[in-house]
Amino acid sequence: MPAADAAGATGPTGTAGSEPTAASAAARRDGAVTVHAGIIRRDERSAPFFDAAAADRLLIRRCAACGRWLAPEAGACYDCGAEDPGWVLASGHGTLVSWAVLHPRASLPGQPAGTGRADAPGQAAALAVLALVELDEGPWLHTGLAVTGTDEIAALRAGQRVAAGFAHPAEGESYPLFSPVPAGN
Amino acid sequence: MPVSARNGGAAIAGLGMTDLGKVHGRSPRRLAADAVRRALADAGLARADLDGLLICPGITGGLDVSLAAALGLRDLRLLAAVSSFGASACAAVEIAALAATSGAARHVACVFADAPLRPGVPAGTAFGTTGGAGEPAERHGLAGLAAGYGYRSVTARYALAARRHMAAFGTTSEQLGAIAVAQRQWAAGNPLAQLREPLTLAGHQASRWIAEPLHLLDCSLVSNGGIAVIVTTAERAGAGPRPPVHVWGWGQGHPGYQPARGSAFGLVTGAAQAGPAAMGMAGIGPADVTMCQLYDCYTYTVLVSLEDYGFCAKGEGGGLAASGALGPGGSLPVNTGGGQLSAYYMWGFTPLSEAVIQGRNDGGARQSASTDVILVSGNGGILDHHATLILSPHARG
Secondary structure, three states: OOOOOOOOOOOOOOOOOOOHHHHHHHHHHHHHHEEOOOEEOOOOOOOHHHHHHHHHOEEEEEEEOOOOOOOOOOOOOOOOOOOEEEEEEEEEEEEEEEEEEEEOOOOOOOOOOOOOOOOOOHHHEEEEEEEEEEEEEOHHHHEOOOOHHHHHHHHHOOEEEEEEEEEEEEEEEEEEEEEOOOOOO | OOOOOOOOOHHHHHHEEOOOOOOOOOOHHHHHHHHHHHHHHOOOOOOOEEEEEEEEEEOOOOOOHHHHHHHOOOOOOOEEEOOHHHHHHHHHHHHHHHHHHHHOOOOOOEEEEEOOOOOOOOHHHHHHOOOHHOOOOEEEHHHHHHHHHHHHHHHHHHHHHHHHHHHHHOOOHHHHHHHHHHHHHHHHOOOOOOOOOOHHHHHHHHHHHHHHHEEEEOOOOOOOOEEEEEEHHHHHHOOOOOOOOOEEEEEEEEEOOEOOOOOOOOOOOOOHHHHHHHHHHHHHHHHHHOOEEEEOHHHHHHHHHHHOOOOOOOHHHHHHHHHHHHOOOOOOOOOOOOOHHOOOOOOHHHHHHHHHHHHHOOOHHOOOOOOOOOOEEEOOOOOOEEEEEEEEOOOOO
Protein backbone atom coordinates (compact mmCIF):
# COMPACT_ATOMS: atom_id res chain seq x y z
CA MET A 1 0.00 0.00 0.00
CA PRO A 2 1.21 3.50 -0.73
CA ALA A 3 1.28 5.97 2.09
CA ALA A 4 -2.07 7.51 2.72
CA ASP A 5 -2.39 10.80 0.91
CA ALA A 6 -5.56 12.12 2.49
CA ALA A 7 -6.00 14.18 -0.65
CA GLY A 8 -9.06 16.34 -0.63
CA ALA A 9 -9.80 15.99 3.05
CA THR A 10 -12.19 18.76 3.87
CA GLY A 11 -12.47 18.43 7.60
CA PRO A 12 -11.50 16.39 10.61
CA THR A 13 -10.78 12.90 9.41
CA GLY A 14 -11.12 10.99 12.62
CA THR A 15 -8.98 8.36 10.97
CA ALA A 16 -5.49 7.33 11.95
CA GLY A 17 -2.84 7.65 9.31
CA SER A 18 -4.40 10.44 7.33
CA GLU A 19 -2.30 13.46 8.19
CA PRO A 20 -2.78 16.45 5.92
CA THR A 21 -0.40 16.24 2.98
CA ALA A 22 0.89 18.53 0.31
CA ALA A 23 -2.06 17.63 -1.89
CA SER A 24 -4.74 18.51 0.60
CA ALA A 25 -2.84 21.61 1.64
CA ALA A 26 -2.69 22.71 -1.97
CA ALA A 27 -6.40 22.17 -2.34
CA ARG A 28 -7.04 24.43 0.61
CA ARG A 29 -4.48 26.99 -0.51
CA ASP A 30 -5.86 27.90 -3.92
CA GLY A 31 -9.32 26.40 -3.67
CA ALA A 32 -9.08 25.64 -7.36
CA VAL A 33 -10.48 22.17 -7.55
CA THR A 34 -13.28 20.33 -5.88
CA VAL A 35 -12.08 16.79 -5.51
CA HIS A 36 -14.84 15.43 -3.36
CA ALA A 37 -17.58 13.13 -4.55
CA GLY A 38 -20.16 14.43 -2.14
CA ILE A 39 -21.68 12.53 0.73
CA ILE A 40 -21.48 8.79 0.14
CA ARG A 41 -23.32 6.27 2.30
CA ARG A 42 -22.47 2.59 2.38
CA ASP A 43 -24.84 -0.21 1.56
CA GLU A 44 -24.46 -3.83 2.55
CA ARG A 45 -22.50 -4.80 -0.54
CA SER A 46 -20.05 -1.92 -0.34
CA ALA A 47 -19.36 -2.01 3.41
CA PRO A 48 -15.98 -3.79 3.13
CA PHE A 49 -14.82 -1.35 0.46
CA PHE A 50 -15.64 1.69 2.56
CA ASP A 51 -14.26 0.17 5.74
CA ALA A 52 -10.98 -0.30 3.90
CA ALA A 53 -11.05 3.20 2.41
CA ALA A 54 -11.44 4.62 5.92
CA ALA A 55 -8.16 2.84 6.75
CA ASP A 56 -6.47 4.10 3.55
CA ARG A 57 -6.65 0.75 1.84
CA LEU A 58 -8.01 -0.06 -1.59
CA LEU A 59 -10.09 -3.20 -1.98
CA ILE A 60 -10.94 -4.78 -5.31
CA ARG A 61 -12.32 -8.23 -6.03
CA ARG A 62 -10.85 -11.49 -7.16
CA CYS A 63 -12.71 -14.50 -8.46
CA ALA A 64 -12.08 -17.46 -6.19
CA ALA A 65 -12.93 -19.89 -8.98
CA CYS A 66 -10.69 -18.65 -11.79
CA GLY A 67 -8.39 -16.12 -10.15
CA ARG A 68 -9.41 -13.15 -12.30
CA TRP A 69 -9.00 -9.74 -10.68
CA LEU A 70 -12.17 -7.68 -10.91
CA ALA A 71 -13.27 -4.11 -10.29
CA PRO A 72 -14.94 -3.37 -6.94
CA GLU A 73 -18.41 -3.11 -8.47
CA ALA A 74 -18.29 -6.59 -10.05
CA GLY A 75 -21.13 -8.71 -8.74
CA ALA A 76 -19.93 -11.78 -10.59
CA CYS A 77 -16.90 -12.85 -12.58
CA TYR A 78 -17.47 -11.86 -16.21
CA ASP A 79 -15.17 -14.63 -17.31
CA CYS A 80 -16.28 -17.77 -15.49
CA GLY A 81 -19.57 -16.55 -14.06
CA ALA A 82 -18.84 -17.28 -10.41
CA GLU A 83 -20.94 -15.01 -8.23
CA ASP A 84 -19.94 -12.74 -5.37
CA PRO A 85 -16.19 -12.58 -5.94
CA GLY A 86 -14.33 -11.91 -2.72
CA TRP A 87 -12.58 -8.72 -1.68
CA VAL A 88 -8.80 -8.52 -1.88
CA LEU A 89 -6.29 -5.81 -1.09
CA ALA A 90 -4.98 -3.99 -4.16
CA SER A 91 -1.55 -2.40 -4.43
CA GLY A 92 -3.12 1.00 -5.09
CA HIS A 93 -0.70 1.53 -7.98
CA GLY A 94 -1.69 1.84 -11.58
CA THR A 95 -1.54 3.82 -14.79
CA LEU A 96 -3.80 6.55 -16.09
CA VAL A 97 -5.89 5.33 -19.06
CA SER A 98 -7.95 8.45 -19.58
CA TRP A 99 -9.41 11.42 -17.76
CA ALA A 100 -12.13 14.00 -18.17
CA VAL A 101 -12.72 17.32 -16.49
CA LEU A 102 -16.24 18.05 -15.42
CA HIS A 103 -17.05 21.71 -15.70
CA PRO A 104 -20.05 22.92 -13.81
CA ARG A 105 -22.74 24.64 -15.73
CA ALA A 106 -21.47 28.18 -16.17
CA SER A 107 -24.99 29.41 -16.51
CA LEU A 108 -27.94 28.71 -14.31
CA PRO A 109 -30.78 26.42 -15.34
CA GLY A 110 -33.10 28.27 -17.64
CA GLN A 111 -30.33 30.27 -19.29
CA PRO A 112 -30.12 29.50 -23.00
CA ALA A 113 -27.65 26.76 -23.88
CA GLY A 114 -24.48 27.98 -25.49
CA THR A 115 -24.29 31.28 -23.69
CA GLY A 116 -21.69 30.00 -21.24
CA ARG A 117 -18.05 30.46 -22.08
CA ALA A 118 -15.05 28.27 -21.46
CA ASP A 119 -13.43 31.14 -19.62
CA ALA A 120 -16.43 32.06 -17.52
CA PRO A 121 -15.37 33.72 -14.29
CA GLY A 122 -15.50 31.44 -11.32
CA GLN A 123 -15.88 28.31 -13.38
CA ALA A 124 -12.62 26.84 -12.10
CA ALA A 125 -14.03 26.80 -8.59
CA ALA A 126 -15.74 23.46 -9.01
CA LEU A 127 -13.77 21.35 -11.45
CA ALA A 128 -13.79 17.62 -10.89
CA VAL A 129 -11.52 15.19 -12.70
CA LEU A 130 -12.81 11.73 -13.53
CA ALA A 131 -10.23 9.09 -14.30
CA LEU A 132 -10.00 5.62 -15.71
CA VAL A 133 -7.14 3.97 -13.85
CA GLU A 134 -5.74 0.60 -14.84
CA LEU A 135 -4.54 -1.01 -11.65
CA ASP A 136 -1.38 -3.03 -11.81
CA GLU A 137 -3.56 -6.04 -11.01
CA GLY A 138 -5.47 -5.46 -14.28
CA PRO A 139 -8.93 -4.08 -13.46
CA TRP A 140 -9.94 -0.56 -14.42
CA LEU A 141 -11.27 1.72 -11.74
CA HIS A 142 -13.83 4.35 -12.62
CA THR A 143 -12.47 6.84 -10.14
CA GLY A 144 -11.38 10.42 -9.61
CA LEU A 145 -8.11 12.33 -9.49
CA ALA A 146 -6.96 14.51 -6.62
CA VAL A 147 -5.37 17.07 -8.90
CA THR A 148 -5.44 20.56 -7.55
CA GLY A 149 -5.15 23.00 -10.39
CA THR A 150 -5.42 23.58 -14.10
CA ASP A 151 -1.65 23.28 -14.55
CA GLU A 152 -1.71 19.81 -13.07
CA ILE A 153 -4.63 18.87 -15.28
CA ALA A 154 -2.77 20.11 -18.33
CA ALA A 155 0.22 17.96 -17.36
CA LEU A 156 -1.77 14.70 -17.24
CA ARG A 157 -0.62 12.03 -19.69
CA ALA A 158 -2.08 8.68 -20.67
CA GLY A 159 0.05 5.89 -19.30
CA GLN A 160 1.50 7.92 -16.44
CA ARG A 161 1.81 6.28 -13.06
CA VAL A 162 -0.80 7.07 -10.44
CA ALA A 163 -1.32 5.96 -6.85
CA ALA A 164 -4.36 5.77 -4.66
CA GLY A 165 -4.95 8.24 -1.90
CA PHE A 166 -8.07 8.55 0.18
CA ALA A 167 -10.46 11.33 0.95
CA HIS A 168 -11.89 11.38 4.45
CA PRO A 169 -14.74 13.84 4.34
CA ALA A 170 -16.31 15.07 7.54
CA GLU A 171 -19.63 13.66 6.45
CA GLY A 172 -20.10 10.30 4.75
CA GLU A 173 -17.74 7.52 3.75
CA SER A 174 -14.07 7.76 2.81
CA TYR A 175 -13.20 6.97 -0.80
CA PRO A 176 -10.20 6.70 -3.14
CA LEU A 177 -8.79 9.56 -5.16
CA PHE A 178 -5.72 8.96 -7.30
CA SER A 179 -2.74 11.24 -7.70
CA PRO A 180 0.02 11.30 -10.29
CA VAL A 181 3.26 9.76 -9.10
CA PRO A 182 6.17 12.07 -9.90
CA ALA A 183 8.56 10.61 -12.45
CA GLY A 184 11.40 8.72 -10.84
CA ASN A 185 9.33 7.51 -7.91
CA MET B 1 -29.69 -17.71 -51.94
CA PRO B 2 -28.94 -15.15 -49.26
CA VAL B 3 -31.93 -14.04 -47.26
CA SER B 4 -31.37 -10.48 -48.38
CA ALA B 5 -31.80 -11.38 -52.02
CA ARG B 6 -35.04 -13.29 -51.71
CA ASN B 7 -37.98 -11.41 -53.18
CA GLY B 8 -35.49 -8.85 -54.40
CA GLY B 9 -34.40 -8.06 -50.87
CA ALA B 10 -35.97 -5.65 -48.43
CA ALA B 11 -36.70 -1.97 -48.79
CA ILE B 12 -38.00 0.98 -46.82
CA ALA B 13 -41.38 1.98 -48.22
CA GLY B 14 -42.54 4.59 -45.75
CA LEU B 15 -41.21 7.32 -43.46
CA GLY B 16 -43.20 9.12 -40.80
CA MET B 17 -41.92 11.96 -38.66
CA THR B 18 -43.77 13.94 -36.03
CA ASP B 19 -42.89 17.50 -35.16
CA LEU B 20 -39.40 17.31 -33.65
CA GLY B 21 -37.59 19.34 -31.03
CA LYS B 22 -39.29 21.32 -28.30
CA VAL B 23 -42.55 19.47 -28.74
CA HIS B 24 -44.19 19.48 -25.34
CA GLY B 25 -47.31 17.91 -23.96
CA ARG B 26 -47.22 14.64 -25.91
CA SER B 27 -46.07 11.34 -24.39
CA PRO B 28 -43.64 9.04 -26.20
CA ARG B 29 -46.56 6.69 -26.76
CA ARG B 30 -48.63 9.33 -28.53
CA LEU B 31 -45.62 10.49 -30.53
CA ALA B 32 -44.87 6.90 -31.58
CA ALA B 33 -48.46 6.27 -32.65
CA ASP B 34 -48.44 9.48 -34.66
CA ALA B 35 -45.18 8.53 -36.36
CA VAL B 36 -46.50 5.08 -37.33
CA ARG B 37 -49.69 6.57 -38.77
CA ARG B 38 -47.65 9.05 -40.78
CA ALA B 39 -45.35 6.32 -42.06
CA LEU B 40 -48.31 4.20 -43.16
CA ALA B 41 -49.84 7.14 -45.01
CA ASP B 42 -46.48 7.89 -46.63
CA ALA B 43 -46.25 4.28 -47.81
CA GLY B 44 -49.80 4.30 -49.12
CA LEU B 45 -50.81 1.57 -46.71
CA ALA B 46 -53.86 1.03 -44.55
CA ARG B 47 -53.56 0.13 -40.90
CA ALA B 48 -54.71 -3.40 -41.69
CA ASP B 49 -51.72 -3.84 -44.02
CA LEU B 50 -49.37 -3.61 -41.07
CA ASP B 51 -48.58 -7.02 -39.58
CA GLY B 52 -45.31 -6.24 -37.83
CA LEU B 53 -44.32 -3.63 -35.26
CA LEU B 54 -40.89 -3.15 -33.69
CA ILE B 55 -40.75 -0.59 -30.92
CA CYS B 56 -37.55 1.23 -29.98
CA PRO B 57 -37.92 3.02 -26.65
CA GLY B 58 -35.95 6.11 -25.70
CA ILE B 59 -34.90 7.30 -22.27
CA THR B 60 -38.24 8.60 -21.07
CA GLY B 61 -39.96 5.23 -20.94
CA GLY B 62 -43.63 4.60 -21.45
CA LEU B 63 -43.09 2.91 -24.78
CA ASP B 64 -43.64 -0.82 -25.03
CA VAL B 65 -45.60 -3.46 -26.91
CA SER B 66 -48.88 -1.99 -25.67
CA LEU B 67 -48.39 0.56 -28.44
CA ALA B 68 -49.94 -2.01 -30.80
CA ALA B 69 -53.25 -1.87 -28.99
CA ALA B 70 -53.05 1.91 -28.74
CA LEU B 71 -52.74 2.01 -32.51
CA GLY B 72 -55.68 -0.36 -32.90
CA LEU B 73 -53.53 -2.92 -34.67
CA ARG B 74 -54.95 -6.43 -34.92
CA ASP B 75 -53.53 -9.84 -35.64
CA LEU B 76 -49.90 -8.73 -35.79
CA ARG B 77 -47.47 -11.49 -36.71
CA LEU B 78 -44.38 -9.73 -35.36
CA LEU B 79 -44.33 -7.53 -32.27
CA ALA B 80 -41.36 -6.78 -30.03
CA ALA B 81 -39.43 -4.06 -28.28
CA VAL B 82 -35.95 -3.69 -29.77
CA SER B 83 -33.55 -1.95 -27.46
CA SER B 84 -29.85 -1.61 -28.03
CA PHE B 85 -30.07 2.12 -27.35
CA GLY B 86 -28.64 4.15 -30.21
CA ALA B 87 -28.15 0.98 -32.23
CA SER B 88 -31.86 0.09 -32.06
CA ALA B 89 -32.86 1.72 -35.34
CA CYS B 90 -30.45 -0.23 -37.53
CA ALA B 91 -31.09 -3.40 -35.50
CA ALA B 92 -34.86 -3.03 -35.91
CA VAL B 93 -34.57 -2.54 -39.66
CA GLU B 94 -32.38 -5.64 -39.80
CA ILE B 95 -35.01 -7.69 -37.99
CA ALA B 96 -37.79 -6.20 -40.08
CA ALA B 97 -35.90 -6.96 -43.28
CA LEU B 98 -35.37 -10.55 -42.16
CA ALA B 99 -39.10 -10.85 -41.39
CA ALA B 100 -40.18 -9.31 -44.68
CA THR B 101 -37.85 -11.34 -46.85
CA SER B 102 -38.61 -14.59 -45.05
CA GLY B 103 -42.35 -14.06 -45.23
CA ALA B 104 -42.79 -13.87 -41.47
CA ALA B 105 -44.47 -10.50 -41.94
CA ARG B 106 -45.41 -8.35 -44.92
CA HIS B 107 -45.08 -4.80 -43.67
CA VAL B 108 -43.14 -4.05 -40.50
CA ALA B 109 -43.12 -0.64 -38.82
CA CYS B 110 -40.03 0.29 -36.82
CA VAL B 111 -40.68 3.22 -34.52
CA PHE B 112 -38.83 5.37 -32.01
CA ALA B 113 -40.23 8.12 -29.84
CA ASP B 114 -38.98 10.00 -26.83
CA ALA B 115 -39.82 13.10 -24.82
CA PRO B 116 -36.89 13.91 -22.52
CA LEU B 117 -37.28 17.68 -22.89
CA ARG B 118 -39.45 19.33 -20.29
CA PRO B 119 -40.30 23.02 -20.18
CA GLY B 120 -37.95 24.96 -17.91
CA VAL B 121 -35.59 22.05 -17.27
CA PRO B 122 -32.03 22.00 -18.70
CA ALA B 123 -31.77 19.81 -21.80
CA GLY B 124 -29.07 17.57 -20.39
CA THR B 125 -30.97 16.61 -17.24
CA ALA B 126 -32.38 13.35 -18.55
CA PHE B 127 -28.86 12.24 -19.48
CA GLY B 128 -27.21 13.20 -16.20
CA THR B 129 -25.18 16.00 -17.67
CA THR B 130 -26.84 18.87 -15.89
CA GLY B 131 -27.99 18.07 -12.45
CA GLY B 132 -29.25 21.41 -11.23
CA ALA B 133 -31.70 21.18 -8.38
CA GLY B 134 -31.92 17.42 -8.85
CA GLU B 135 -28.57 16.73 -7.19
CA PRO B 136 -29.11 14.40 -4.26
CA ALA B 137 -27.77 15.34 -0.83
CA GLU B 138 -26.10 11.98 -0.55
CA ARG B 139 -25.53 8.86 -2.63
CA HIS B 140 -25.37 5.18 -1.78
CA GLY B 141 -22.95 2.34 -2.41
CA LEU B 142 -20.38 1.96 -5.16
CA ALA B 143 -22.83 3.16 -7.79
CA GLY B 144 -23.36 6.24 -5.68
CA LEU B 145 -19.62 6.76 -5.43
CA ALA B 146 -19.26 6.49 -9.22
CA ALA B 147 -22.02 9.06 -9.62
CA GLY B 148 -20.27 11.26 -7.08
CA TYR B 149 -17.03 11.18 -9.07
CA GLY B 150 -19.07 12.37 -12.07
CA TYR B 151 -19.91 9.15 -13.88
CA ARG B 152 -23.61 10.05 -13.78
CA SER B 153 -22.88 12.16 -16.83
CA VAL B 154 -23.07 10.34 -20.15
CA THR B 155 -21.00 13.16 -21.62
CA ALA B 156 -18.24 12.54 -19.07
CA ARG B 157 -18.04 8.91 -20.13
CA TYR B 158 -17.75 9.88 -23.78
CA ALA B 159 -15.19 12.51 -22.79
CA LEU B 160 -13.06 9.70 -21.35
CA ALA B 161 -13.33 7.88 -24.67
CA ALA B 162 -12.46 10.98 -26.66
CA ARG B 163 -9.51 11.81 -24.40
CA ARG B 164 -8.11 8.33 -24.79
CA HIS B 165 -8.33 8.69 -28.57
CA MET B 166 -6.61 12.08 -28.37
CA ALA B 167 -3.86 10.69 -26.18
CA ALA B 168 -3.26 7.72 -28.46
CA PHE B 169 -3.49 9.39 -31.86
CA GLY B 170 -3.05 13.12 -31.36
CA THR B 171 -6.68 13.87 -32.21
CA THR B 172 -7.53 17.49 -31.36
CA SER B 173 -10.56 19.43 -30.22
CA GLU B 174 -10.30 21.48 -33.41
CA GLN B 175 -10.63 18.29 -35.48
CA LEU B 176 -13.74 17.37 -33.52
CA GLY B 177 -14.95 20.90 -34.08
CA ALA B 178 -14.60 20.47 -37.84
CA ILE B 179 -17.30 17.81 -37.63
CA ALA B 180 -19.64 20.16 -35.78
CA VAL B 181 -18.97 22.90 -38.33
CA ALA B 182 -19.56 20.63 -41.33
CA GLN B 183 -22.80 19.29 -39.92
CA ARG B 184 -24.04 22.80 -39.20
CA GLN B 185 -23.34 23.66 -42.84
CA TRP B 186 -25.57 20.77 -43.84
CA ALA B 187 -28.21 21.78 -41.31
CA ALA B 188 -28.56 25.19 -42.93
CA GLY B 189 -30.43 23.46 -45.75
CA ASN B 190 -32.67 21.37 -43.51
CA PRO B 191 -35.93 23.03 -42.47
CA LEU B 192 -36.32 20.42 -39.71
CA ALA B 193 -32.99 21.29 -38.08
CA GLN B 194 -33.14 22.83 -34.63
CA LEU B 195 -29.82 24.69 -35.12
CA ARG B 196 -29.33 26.31 -38.52
CA GLU B 197 -27.32 29.46 -37.89
CA PRO B 198 -23.74 29.29 -39.24
CA LEU B 199 -21.08 27.92 -36.92
CA THR B 200 -17.37 28.63 -37.15
CA LEU B 201 -14.56 26.62 -35.66
CA ALA B 202 -13.90 29.55 -33.35
CA GLY B 203 -17.52 29.39 -32.25
CA HIS B 204 -17.14 25.71 -31.49
CA GLN B 205 -13.97 26.35 -29.50
CA ALA B 206 -15.63 29.16 -27.56
CA SER B 207 -18.59 27.04 -26.51
CA ARG B 208 -18.36 26.08 -22.86
CA TRP B 209 -16.88 22.85 -21.65
CA ILE B 210 -19.36 20.19 -20.66
CA ALA B 211 -16.83 17.51 -19.85
CA GLU B 212 -13.40 18.43 -21.14
CA PRO B 213 -12.31 17.54 -23.84
CA LEU B 214 -15.91 17.88 -25.05
CA HIS B 215 -17.36 21.34 -25.58
CA LEU B 216 -21.08 22.03 -25.61
CA LEU B 217 -20.99 22.00 -29.40
CA ASP B 218 -19.43 18.54 -29.45
CA CYS B 219 -22.67 17.25 -27.93
CA SER B 220 -25.93 16.29 -29.56
CA LEU B 221 -29.12 18.18 -29.09
CA VAL B 222 -31.95 16.82 -26.99
CA SER B 223 -35.27 16.52 -28.80
CA ASN B 224 -38.81 15.32 -28.35
CA GLY B 225 -40.60 13.55 -31.17
CA GLY B 226 -41.12 10.30 -33.00
CA ILE B 227 -39.99 8.70 -36.26
CA ALA B 228 -41.15 5.49 -37.95
CA VAL B 229 -40.22 3.61 -41.09
CA ILE B 230 -42.09 0.83 -42.91
CA VAL B 231 -39.96 -2.09 -44.07
CA THR B 232 -41.24 -4.57 -46.64
CA THR B 233 -39.92 -6.45 -49.64
CA ALA B 234 -38.41 -4.48 -52.48
CA GLU B 235 -41.12 -5.87 -54.72
CA ARG B 236 -43.94 -4.48 -52.57
CA ALA B 237 -42.08 -1.26 -51.92
CA GLY B 238 -41.68 -0.78 -55.64
CA ALA B 239 -45.47 -0.85 -56.03
CA GLY B 240 -45.91 1.93 -53.45
CA PRO B 241 -46.26 5.65 -54.02
CA ARG B 242 -42.77 6.60 -52.88
CA PRO B 243 -39.37 5.62 -54.24
CA PRO B 244 -38.11 2.57 -52.34
CA VAL B 245 -34.89 2.79 -50.38
CA HIS B 246 -33.33 -0.62 -50.68
CA VAL B 247 -31.60 -2.45 -47.85
CA TRP B 248 -28.40 -3.93 -49.24
CA GLY B 249 -26.80 -5.11 -46.06
CA TRP B 250 -26.64 -5.02 -42.31
CA GLY B 251 -24.26 -5.87 -39.53
CA GLN B 252 -23.81 -5.47 -35.81
CA GLY B 253 -20.85 -5.25 -33.47
CA HIS B 254 -20.97 -5.42 -29.69
CA PRO B 255 -17.39 -5.33 -28.44
CA GLY B 256 -18.19 -6.32 -24.87
CA TYR B 257 -15.70 -3.98 -23.25
CA GLN B 258 -14.76 -5.11 -19.79
CA PRO B 259 -13.23 -2.61 -17.39
CA ALA B 260 -9.81 -4.22 -17.42
CA ARG B 261 -6.44 -4.32 -19.14
CA GLY B 262 -6.75 -4.87 -22.87
CA SER B 263 -9.99 -2.94 -23.36
CA ALA B 264 -10.12 -0.97 -26.61
CA PHE B 265 -12.64 1.47 -25.13
CA GLY B 266 -12.25 4.82 -26.83
CA LEU B 267 -9.88 3.50 -29.47
CA VAL B 268 -11.90 0.97 -31.50
CA THR B 269 -15.69 0.59 -31.56
CA GLY B 270 -18.18 -2.03 -32.70
CA ALA B 271 -18.19 -0.33 -36.11
CA ALA B 272 -15.01 -2.25 -36.85
CA GLN B 273 -17.09 -5.45 -36.76
CA ALA B 274 -20.49 -4.15 -37.92
CA GLY B 275 -19.10 -2.24 -40.90
CA PRO B 276 -17.29 -5.08 -42.66
CA ALA B 277 -20.29 -7.37 -42.01
CA ALA B 278 -22.76 -4.93 -43.56
CA MET B 279 -20.50 -4.02 -46.46
CA GLY B 280 -19.67 -7.66 -47.07
CA MET B 281 -23.35 -8.54 -47.26
CA ALA B 282 -23.88 -5.69 -49.70
CA GLY B 283 -20.90 -6.79 -51.77
CA ILE B 284 -19.11 -3.47 -51.41
CA GLY B 285 -16.15 -1.94 -49.63
CA PRO B 286 -15.56 1.44 -47.98
CA ALA B 287 -14.47 2.96 -51.30
CA ASP B 288 -17.93 2.21 -52.75
CA VAL B 289 -19.81 4.12 -50.02
CA THR B 290 -20.89 7.49 -51.40
CA MET B 291 -22.60 8.96 -48.32
CA CYS B 292 -22.67 8.35 -44.58
CA GLN B 293 -25.37 8.99 -42.03
CA LEU B 294 -23.42 8.34 -38.84
CA TYR B 295 -24.62 8.19 -35.28
CA ASP B 296 -23.40 11.42 -33.73
CA CYS B 297 -24.22 11.63 -30.07
CA TYR B 298 -20.88 13.43 -29.98
CA THR B 299 -18.50 14.69 -32.66
CA TYR B 300 -16.03 12.10 -31.41
CA THR B 301 -18.43 9.27 -32.25
CA VAL B 302 -18.43 10.35 -35.90
CA LEU B 303 -14.65 10.55 -35.98
CA VAL B 304 -14.01 7.12 -34.50
CA SER B 305 -16.74 5.55 -36.66
CA LEU B 306 -15.12 6.90 -39.84
CA GLU B 307 -11.91 5.17 -38.81
CA ASP B 308 -13.54 1.90 -37.83
CA TYR B 309 -15.49 1.72 -41.08
CA GLY B 310 -12.25 2.06 -42.99
CA PHE B 311 -12.73 5.48 -44.58
CA CYS B 312 -9.26 6.28 -43.28
CA ALA B 313 -6.60 4.50 -41.29
CA LYS B 314 -6.99 4.11 -37.52
CA GLY B 315 -5.89 7.31 -35.87
CA GLU B 316 -6.40 9.46 -38.97
CA GLY B 317 -10.03 10.34 -38.39
CA GLY B 318 -9.05 13.78 -37.17
CA GLY B 319 -7.28 14.56 -40.41
CA LEU B 320 -10.21 13.29 -42.45
CA ALA B 321 -12.63 15.41 -40.44
CA ALA B 322 -10.51 18.52 -40.83
CA SER B 323 -10.03 17.98 -44.57
CA GLY B 324 -13.46 19.31 -45.49
CA ALA B 325 -14.51 15.99 -46.99
CA LEU B 326 -17.55 15.62 -44.76
CA GLY B 327 -19.37 18.86 -45.49
CA PRO B 328 -21.33 20.16 -48.48
CA GLY B 329 -19.22 19.79 -51.61
CA GLY B 330 -16.89 17.32 -49.93
CA SER B 331 -15.95 13.89 -51.23
CA LEU B 332 -17.76 11.96 -48.47
CA PRO B 333 -20.98 13.67 -47.40
CA VAL B 334 -21.65 12.87 -43.74
CA ASN B 335 -24.84 13.65 -41.81
CA THR B 336 -26.37 15.69 -44.57
CA GLY B 337 -29.29 16.91 -42.51
CA GLY B 338 -27.13 18.24 -39.70
CA GLY B 339 -27.36 15.05 -37.66
CA GLN B 340 -28.05 14.93 -33.97
CA LEU B 341 -25.56 17.73 -33.39
CA SER B 342 -27.60 20.30 -35.31
CA ALA B 343 -30.89 18.84 -36.57
CA TYR B 344 -32.73 16.57 -34.15
CA TYR B 345 -31.88 13.90 -31.58
CA MET B 346 -33.94 10.83 -32.38
CA TRP B 347 -31.16 8.35 -31.61
CA GLY B 348 -30.59 5.97 -34.55
CA PHE B 349 -33.67 7.24 -36.31
CA THR B 350 -31.90 10.54 -37.04
CA PRO B 351 -29.34 9.00 -39.41
CA LEU B 352 -31.91 6.49 -40.68
CA SER B 353 -34.49 9.15 -41.54
CA GLU B 354 -31.93 11.32 -43.30
CA ALA B 355 -30.79 8.33 -45.35
CA VAL B 356 -34.38 7.76 -46.51
CA ILE B 357 -34.85 11.46 -47.29
CA GLN B 358 -31.63 11.58 -49.32
CA GLY B 359 -32.27 8.24 -50.97
CA ARG B 360 -35.64 9.51 -52.19
CA ASN B 361 -34.11 12.74 -53.43
CA ASP B 362 -36.30 14.64 -50.98
CA GLY B 363 -33.47 16.64 -49.43
CA GLY B 364 -34.35 20.01 -50.96
CA ALA B 365 -31.64 22.59 -50.46
CA ARG B 366 -29.35 20.03 -48.84
CA GLN B 367 -29.92 17.23 -51.34
CA SER B 368 -26.69 15.53 -52.32
CA ALA B 369 -26.13 13.74 -55.61
CA SER B 370 -23.97 11.14 -53.85
CA THR B 371 -26.76 8.81 -52.79
CA ASP B 372 -25.85 5.61 -54.63
CA VAL B 373 -24.56 3.79 -51.54
CA ILE B 374 -25.56 5.18 -48.14
CA LEU B 375 -24.01 3.83 -44.95
CA VAL B 376 -26.16 4.31 -41.83
CA SER B 377 -24.84 3.69 -38.35
CA GLY B 378 -26.23 3.36 -34.87
CA ASN B 379 -24.26 3.46 -31.64
CA GLY B 380 -25.63 2.57 -28.24
CA GLY B 381 -24.57 2.76 -24.64
CA ILE B 382 -21.09 4.13 -24.06
CA LEU B 383 -19.86 2.73 -27.40
CA ASP B 384 -21.08 -0.71 -26.27
CA HIS B 385 -23.40 -1.42 -29.19
CA HIS B 386 -23.08 -0.74 -32.88
CA ALA B 387 -25.27 -1.53 -35.89
CA THR B 388 -24.87 -0.67 -39.55
CA LEU B 389 -27.11 -0.60 -42.61
CA ILE B 390 -26.16 -0.19 -46.25
CA LEU B 391 -29.03 1.51 -48.10
CA SER B 392 -29.46 2.58 -51.70
CA PRO B 393 -32.09 4.06 -54.01
CA HIS B 394 -31.10 1.31 -56.42
CA ALA B 395 -32.26 -2.29 -56.28
CA ARG B 396 -29.46 -4.64 -55.47
CA GLY B 397 -27.90 -5.72 -58.79
